Amino acid sequence: MSTKKKAKGSQRKKSPIASGIVWFEIPADDIARARKFYSALFGWKITKFPAAMEDYWHIDTGGSDASPDGGMLKKKAPEHTITNYVSVPSVERAAAKVEKLGGKTLMTRTAVPHMGYFAICHDTEKNMFALWEKDENAK
Helix, strand or coil: CHHHHHHHHHCCCCCCCCCCEEEEEEEECCHHHHHHHHHHHHCCEEEECCCCCCCEEEEECCCCCCCCCEEEEECCCCCCCCEEEEECCCHHHHHHHHHHCCCEEEEEEEEECCCEEEEEEECCCCCEEEEEEECCCCC
């Protein structure tokens, strides 16, 4: 009987690999004040992103490779909250699934040249999050 269970178990489909948070963004009304706060609180190094991304700051959390870094930007609206970016194999397929499950796509697939693609979404509770597809050929 145990042989049958093993054989049956080995035929099961493997679960897809869990999607992890790969980036986060902190919106701020006052960038200088927020940089000072997070630097003093956690020791994060917050530096200006390359010129191509005006008014965007890189947050180096100093953690291991498994610990995501992030970005800081000017708050776009009062309801603009911290946004976590979750790695997915395909932004388009994941955004379609968001809609199917009752969420909403707020910003469709957008390229970050030479890095990948993202889409901004709301879950069913109107919490904002982003989907991220790594692609060094993104244009």
